[in-house]
Amino acid sequence: MSDEKTIICRCEEVSLKTINDTVYQYSCSSREVKLRTRAGMGYCGGRTCRHVIDTIVADLNQKVITDDIQLSYRPPVRPITFGALGGVYHENESC
Amino acid sequence: MRMRVVNHPVLGNLPERNRVTIYFNNQPFQAYEGDTIASAMMAEGIKTLRNHEESGNGRGIYCNIGHCFECRVQVGERKVVRACLTPVSEGMDIYSLSVFKKGSESHC
Amino acid sequence: MLNLLIIGAGPAGLKAAIAAAEQGLNVKVIDEFPKVGGRLLGQLHQEPNGEWWNGMEMGEKLHQKAIRAGVDIQCEVSVVDISQSVSGWTVYTSQGMIEARKLLLATGATETPIPIPGWTLPGVMSIGAAQVMGNVHRVKPGNTCVIIGANVLSMAIANELRLCGIKVKEIVLPAVGPISKDAGIPEKVLASLMKLTHLAPTVILRQAGKLGKFINPSFAIKYFPRRGIKLFGIPIRLKTAAVEIMGEDHVTGVQTVTISSDGKVIPGSEKVTEADFVCIAGGLAPMSELASIVGCSFKYVQELGGHVPVHNERMQTNVPNLFVAGNITGVESAKVAMAQGKVAGLAIASEWKGKRQEIELALTTAMEEVRKTRAEALIQFQPGISEARDTVYHQFTLDELRMKQEVSVS
Numbered sequence: 043m044s045d046e047k048t049i050i051c052r053c054e055e056v057s058l059k060t061i062n063d064t065v066y067q068y069s070c071s072s073r074e075v076k077l078r079t080r081a082g083m084g085y086c087g088g089r090t091c092r093h094v095i096d097t098i099v100a101d102l103n104q105k106v107i108t109d110d111i112q113l114s115y116r117p118p119v120r121p122i123t124f125g126a127l128g129g130v131y132h133e134n135e136s137c
Numbered sequence: 138m139r140m141r142v143v144n145h146p147v148l149g150n151l152p153e154r155n156r157v158t159i160y161f162n163n164q165p166f167q168a169y170e171g172d173t174i175a176s177a178m179m180a181e182g183i184k185t186l187r188n189h190e191e192s193g194n195g196r197g198i199y200c201n202i203g204h205c206f207e208c209r210v211q212v213g214e215r216k217v218v219r220a221c222l223t224p225v226s227e228g229m230d231i232y233s234l235s236v237f238k239k240g241s242e243s244h245c
Numbered sequence: 246m247l248n249l250l251i252i253g254a255g256p257a258g259l260k261a262a263i264a265a266a267e268q269g270l271n272v273k274v275i276d277e278f279p280k281v282g283g284r285l286l287g288q289l290h291q292e293p294n295g296e297w298w299n300g301m302e303m304g305e306k307l308h309q310k311a312i313r314a315g316v317d318i319q320c321e322v323s324v325v326d327i328s329q330s331v332s333g334w335t336v337y338t339s340q341g342m343i344e345a346r347k348l349l350l351a352t353g354a355t356e357t358p359i360p361i362p363g364w365t366l367p368g369v370m371s372i373g374a375a376q377v378m379g380n381v382h383r384v385k386p387g388n389t390c391v392i393i394g395a396n397v398l399s400m401a402i403a404n405e406l407r408l409c410g411i412k413v414k415e416i417v418l419p420a421v422g423p424i425s426k427d428a429g430i431p432e433k434v435l436a437s438l439m440k441l442t443h444l445a446p447t448v449i450l451r452q453a454g455k456l457g458k459f460i461n462p463s464f465a466i467k468y469f470p471r472r473g474i475k476l477f478g479i480p481i482r483l484k485t486a487a488v489e490i491m492g493e494d495h496v497t498g499v500q501t502v503t504i505s506s507d508g509k510v511i512p513g514s515e516k517v518t519e520a521d522f523v524c525i526a527g528g529l530a531p532m533s534e535l536a537s538i539v540g541c542s543f544k545y546v547q548e549l550g551g552h553v554p555v556h557n558e559r560m561q562t563n564v565p566n567l568f569v570a571g572n573i574t575g576v577e578s579a580k581v582a583m584a585q586g587k588v589a590g591l592a593i594a595s596e597w598k599g600k601r602q603e604i605e606l607a608l609t610t611a612m613e614e615v616r617k618t619r620a621e622a623l624i625q626f627q628p629g630i631s632e633a634r635d636t637v638y639h640q641f642t643l644d645e646l647r648m649k650q651e652v653s654v655s
Contacts, residue, residue, distance in 0.1 A: 044489065047362035052199070052207060055192055058360070058424075086206040090199070093357045093530050093551060094424055101423045109545050111552050115537040117326035121206075121217075122339065142383040142409045147289060147297055151383050173279065176382035184367035184495045195494055197367030201374030203277045203323075204355050221374075222321065224279050 050098070051091045053084020061095065065102040072099045072112040082113050085121065140180045157227040174220035174231055175201065175208050186210055186220055187234040209234060246333060247273050249593055250345035252324055252535060255283020256579045257571025257586035258351035259307040264590025264611075266314035268604060270597060273345070274311070275322040275338065280381065281308040284353055284572070285579055287376040289408070290401045300579060301381065307583075327539050333566070347566045347593050350536055351586065354529040354550060354572035359394060359419040359428065363490030364525060372526040376402045379409040387522035391499045392416045393487045394526030395434050402526070403479050414518055415473065417485040417501055419525075421508030428527070430508040431483045435469060436462035466506045486510070496523050529576045536573065540564055544640050548633035549575030557641040558612050560589035563648070568593055575637070577630060578622045584615040 045059035056079045064070065064078050072095050075081060082088030082095055092113045100107050143151045154169040159177060168177035175198045178186065185195040186208050199207040201221045208220040211232040220231075249265050251258045254276035266272045280286055282304025290298050311318060323339040333346040356371040363369070370378075370386060372394070378386050389412045392399050403413045421429035428434060439462055466483070473482035486508070489500040503514035529550055533543065536554035541562050543552045553575050556562045560570050570589035571582035588611045595604040619631060 044362045047489070048360050049362075049365050050360050052196075052205070052365050055189060055194070055365075085209070086204065087534070089355060089534070090205045090358060091360070094360060097426070098423055107545050109543055109552070111533065111537055111543055115534040117538050118337075119534050119538060120323045120325050120339065122323075122325045140385045140387075142379060142385060145383070146408055147299070148301075148380065148383075172382065176378060176384045179378060179382075179386055180384040186367070189365075194365060195367045196365065197495070198370055198374055198378075200356060200371050201377045222277055222279060224321075 050094055051079075051081035051084060051088075053086050053090075054080040056081035058098070061098055062102065065099055069103065070099075071103075072096050073114070075099055076113055087115070087119060088113055140182060157225055157229075159225050159227075159229040159231060161231045162233055163230075168225045170225075172225045174210060174212075174218070174223050174225055174229075177225050178220065185233070188236055190234070190237045193236045247271055247343070247345035248597060249273075249347045249349065250275070250334065250336060250343055251349045251351055252276075252336070253283060253351035253353055253571065253573075254278075254281045254308075254318060254320065255351060255353050255571060255582065256285050256303075256307070257353075257573075257582040257589070258283065258349070259304075259311050260583045260586030261349055261351060261568075261570055261590035261593070262311050262316040262318075262586075263307070263314050264587045265594050266311070266316045266590075268591070268594035268598070270594055272315075273317040273319065273343065275319050275324070275336075275343070277321065277323045279320050281305075281318060281320060283351075284373075284582075287373070287380045287405075288579060289380055289405050303579070324535060327535060329539065329564075329566075347568070347597070348539075349560075349568045349570060349589055349593065350554075350573055351569070351571045351582075351589075352532040352535055352573050353582075354576050355532045357527040357530050357551075359425050359525055359527040361393065361419060361487060361490060361525075363492065363496075364523075366490055366492045366496050367494070368492065368496030368522045369490055370522065370524060372399050372402050372524040375522070375524045376405060379406055379411070383409075385409055385411050387496075387520070388412060389414055389520045390522045390524060391487070391518055391520045392524045392526055393419050393499070394428060394528075395438070395481060395483060396428070396526060396528065397438070398529070399524070399526030400476060400481070402524075404477050406524075407477055407479060413479045414520055415480045415482050415485065417482050417487050417499070418504070418508075420486040420488045420502070420510075421504070429486060431469065431504060432463050432466045432506045434483055435466045439465070463506070469506075471503060488515075490523050491517060496521060499523055529572065531573045531575060533573065536562070536567075536569065539567060541567070541569075542640075542644060544637050546575065546633045546636060548629045549637070553637060555637060555640045555644055557638050558588075558615075559592040559608065560585060561592060561641075563641065563644045575630070575634065577619065580618050581615065581622060584611070584618045587611045588615055 048058040184197045196207045199205045203222045210220050248270040249272045251274040254274045262272045262274045285300035285304035288300025326337040328335050334348045336343045419425040473480040485501045486504045491498045498517045498519040503511040533552045541554035568589045570585040591608040
């Protein structure tokens with residue numbers, strides 16, 4: 043009913059409807075849902091919505107959540123300046 | 138002071154702290170040493186800290202401990218920080234992030 | 246190079262730091278938050294004996310003890326990446342690089358949301374966010390509030406918000422659906438509350454727990470009043486569900502409906518409860534990201550809150566020189582996290598010093614203490630924690646055997 047109005051990924055504003063439709067159309071995994079819809083791919087690195095996406099996708103595919111982490115984590119796990127990555131301290135958290 | 142929990146039945150009274158002035162979108166606000174940007178703005182009843190870069194929908198704090206990045210604000214010329222993790226300091230200039238301008242390359 | 250770097254200055258990280266430093270190790274603790282204490286910050290509830298558990302005081306006590314033990318603690322440091330070489334760990338942070346021989350991940354848990362229409366509006370926050378705002382920063386997020394999600398955590402925090410002078414108008418369930426699942430079904434919610442309430446932080450809930458031994462939840466929910474029961478004057482409405490958070494620029498209220506015992510909407514029961522902020526209480530899940538980027542294997546254990554890095558009772562993972570403690574290993578109380586931290590600190594010290602007998606002895610006692618603390622835990626988020634823990638330890642043994650076989654084959 044309100045799937046369109048239910049935002050799942052806050053960073054990218056991806057709705058429950060978009061996720062549902064994607065799983066119906068492609069019968070895909072959380073990982074594929076992420077790549078197709080950008081849900082979980084935003085600024086927070088999926089920290090807020092990853093569990094929700096896993097739950098929805100497992101439910102729609104009638105599967106249980108496995109021991110492997112579907113939505114993989116990749117460094118940098120926090121947005122960071124190139125300068126800080128090189129060991130030079132910059133106060134910026136982003137770009 | 139309106140949203141401060143000055144007296145608390147278990148935690149006791151709020152200790153005296155030094156006042157600082159911070160600027161949010163060029164408007165001055167009173168805050169206290171030990172505040173984060175998020176707590177200082179919340180104490181002043183300001184709930185919207187930024188607007189979503191595409192839809193323009195308002196956002197405020199959500200997790201308050203640095204996980205969700207919803208409260209990110211610009212401090213000074215180009216530094217982007219999480220309001221919930223960043224302590225205030227005297228004269229701090231804080232700006233809301235807003236919708237991406239079409240054609241502009243980058244956000245900051 | 247440091248002997249030990251600990252990521253997370255919460256109950257587990259601080260206890261581990263103290264234990265390891267007391268054995269003579271050179272220890273540093275880093276944390277993203279500006280204050281030391283982690284999830285201890287904000288905790289405030291009454292123990293069965295009437296005494297208050299004040300997390301902030303406990304955090305400060307541990308902080309001071311760690312300083313006295315010679316631990317270097319640095320806040321406002323975010324970890325960006327971690328890599329391992331023959332000589333040890335390199336941790337890349339917002340404040341530069343840190344090198345250490347051994348690494349302990351004590352990053353705690355993250356709140357899991359229950360997305361509902363309107364939850365991105367300013368003024369909607371996780372229940373933990375409101376707790377930190379009120380108890381740590383001493384700022385009210387608003388004057389009136391609705392809490393969505395009825396669980397042990399939300400009930401404890403509802404009372405904390407009340408003590409801050411906030412009017413909690415009601416605790417309701419999220420609407421039933423694929424995301425909320427059992428948390429949206431009154432009968433299931435009551436059953437889970439009844440199972441856990443012998444340990445609950447309030448007298449009323451403990452009494453409900455006693456009743457639970459004699460009454461079937463599916464029977465009890467039939468008689469659960471539509472208007473809810475009151476806890477410290479806060480209505481807990483298990484037969485009311487939130488369908489949408491209302492507001493244009495910020496929260497103005499919550500649209501609710503009345504639901505049957507199995508979560509079905511009663512037609513024509515729509516109502517709006519006005520509130521100037523809303524809390525979402527979905528639950529907690531271990532923060533697995535750093536364990537994941539360093540290559541730990543995981544086990545999905547629902548009772549522990551989700552994916553936990555495989556580890557043994559010494560808090561050792563299957564990556565050499567990498568340890569875990571606290572809620573990253575499964576969601577439990579701060580007291581359990583503290584006990585686990587001590588185990589991790591001693592286990593690391595023992596490894597450092599070539600398994601000296603006196604440290605091994607202290608370690609055995611510390612592991613015993615974890616089991617004891619768990620058994621007596623005041624807030625248990627899920628039933629069956631001990632059994633769930635055993636499956637993780639068993640997995641560690643299996644992984645270890647498999648790795649040994651692989652080595653001997655090659």
